[in-house]
Amino acid sequence: xxxxxxxxxxxxxxxxxxxxxxxxxxxxxxxxxxxxxxxxxxxxxxxxxxxxxxxxxxxxxxxxxxxxxxxxxxxxxxxxxxxxxxxxxxxxxxxxxxxxxxxxxxxxxxxxxxxxxxxxxxxxxxxxxxxxxxxxxxxxxxxxxxxxxxxxxxxxxxxxxxxxxxxxxxxxxxxxxxxxxxxxxxxxxxxxxxxxxxxxxxxxxxxxxxxxxxxxxxxxxxxxxxxxxxxxxxxxxxxxxxxxxxxxxxxxxxxxxxxxxxxxxxxxxxxxxxxxxxxxxxxxxxxxxxxxxxxxxxxxxxxxxxxxxxxxxxxxx
Numbered sequence: 001x002x003x004x005x006x007x008x009x010x011x012x013x014x015x016x017x018x019x020x021x022x023x024x025x026x027x028x029x030x031x032x033x034x035x036x037x038x039x040x041x042x043x044x045x046x047x048x049x050x051x052x053x054x055x056x057x058x059x060x061x062x063x064x065x066x067x068x069x070x071x072x073x074x075x076x077x078x079x080x081x082x083x084x085x086x087x088x089x090x091x092x093x094x095x096x097x098x099x100x101x102x103x104x105x106x107x108x109x110x111x112x113x114x115x116x117x118x119x120x121x122x123x124x125x126x127x128x129x130x131x132x133x134x135x136x137x138x139x140x141x142x143x144x145x146x147x148x149x150x151x152x153x154x155x156x157x158x159x160x161x162x163x164x165x166x167x168x169x170x171x172x173x174x175x176x177x178x179x180x181x182x183x184x185x186x187x188x189x190x191x192x193x194x195x196x197x198x199x200x201x202x203x204x205x206x207x208x209x210x211x212x213x214x215x216x217x218x219x220x221x222x223x224x225x226x227x228x229x230x231x232x233x234x235x236x237x238x239x240x241x242x243x244x245x246x247x248x249x250x251x252x253x254x255x256x257x258x259x260x261x262x263x264x265x266x267x268x269x270x271x272x273x274x275x276x277x278x279x280x281x282x283x284x285x286x287x288x289x290x291x292x293x294x295x296x297x298x299x300x301x302x303x304x305x306x307x308x309x310x311x312x313x314x315x316x317x
Contacts, residue, residue, distance in 0.1 A: 023056035023063075030105045041192050043170050043240075051098035067112060075099065075120055093122045130267035130297065131259050138163055138268055142204075144250040150233065155246055157205070157212035158230055158238075162247070162262055164205035165189070166269035166287050169243040169262035175229040177213070182206050191288035199286060270298045 027049065034045045058078050064070060078099075082092045096117075103115035133141070142159045145152035161172060171189045180187040185201045201209070209229075220226070220235055228237030238246075243262055251260035266287070273283055284295040 023059050024053070026106060026111070027052045027056055027102065029109075030102050033105055039194055041170070041194065044192065047094070048098045048101060051095045052102055055095070055099055055102075067106070070116055072116060072119060075117060079120075096120060096122055130271070131257070131264050132271045133256065133260070133264060133268045135272060137254070137256065138265070140254040141250055141256065141265075142208075144253045151216055153208075153212040153216045154230060155250065157208040158243065158246060159250065159265070160205040160208040161187075161201070162243075162265040163269055164202045165199040166266045166273075167199060168266060169240045169247075171288075172230065172262075173228075173238055173240045173243055176227045177229050178227070180209065180229055182210055189288075193290070195288060195290075197285065197288050267298070270295070274298050 030052070031045060031049050034040050034048065055078060058081055059074075062077060062081070063074055075096075079092055079096065082095055087095075100115070100117045100120070103112065103117040106112040107115050142156060142163065145155040145159070149155060158172070161167065162169075165187065167189055168191070171191055174190055175187065179189065180201075182201070185203075185206055186198050187201060188196060188198055190196055213229075217229075217231060220231055220233060226235045226237070230238040230243075232238060232242070247260065247262045247265070251257075251264075270283055270287060273286070274280065280292065280295055280299065283298070284292050287295060289295045
């Protein structure tokens with residue numbers, strides 16, 4: 001009879017992992033794997049890397065000396081540490097996803113035989129309704145840039161585009177001039193997972209972009225080459241952080257809540273589209289959601305429209 005094999009415990013590593021482990025090196029290899037083979041966006045990869053860098057720093061001080069000693073207690077200890085730092089449950093859940101992905105990579109590479117992280121369940125999350133601006137407040141926000149600002153036409157075009165398309169700040173920052181087709185009222189953007197989609201431009205956004213391209217952008221790029229649609233005074237593309245700062249600036253000017261961000265305009269776009277009668281499947285395509293469950297959170301605004309339909313159509317409405 002052949003030699004009887006011992007059952008493998010989750011987290012047991014190969015013989016190579018019996019030496020003291022430095023997780024930071026595995027994190028680097030994992031990030032290279034995501035970049036080369038998984039086709040994830042730069043922002044998603046950066047989020048994984050940030051979470052796992054924190055995990056490796058914690059692991060260096062509080063974790064076991066070898067990978068084959070990693071247990072549920074080890075990972076629970078890290079999640080408890082995150083909880084003590086007053087992080088939101090959604091943030092802790094994201095950290096856990098990052099750790100699970102790393103351990104699956106270690107199994108794929110033959111460094112671990114099984115992943116103990118897969119035995120961890122994500123924390124229960126409350127479904128928070130998104131912050132939404134009223135159409136009137138959106139109009140005030142779009143009108144906020146004035147001649148005292150450095151690039152008022154650019155900033156107004158930026159705000160109009162965010163609200164007209166529901167694009168993410170990262171998607172807008174990556175837009176190039178060739179992606180915008182003003183004559184046909186649409187632009188082509190690259191979303192999560194490098195998925196391309198077409199989004200429409202309403203007349204207000206089209207006119208705002210035309211004014212910016214003709215009168216401000218043309219003066220900036222005449223001095224230096226620039227492919228990006230939205231550029232700084234130096235001719236470089238606006239970054240996601242710059243867009244966030246501009247939205248916060250004008251939101252404060254019109255007295256909006258501190259919680260307003262570029263994503264608030266995305267939420268407002270989706271909510272107002274549904275309230276106006278848009279089909280949820282069409283909205284899913286416009287937002288670039290892979291799962292319709294993500295889009296369904298916006299159906300909470302339908303209550304006001306359904307009440308009006310009920311009052312109009314019911315015999316005793």
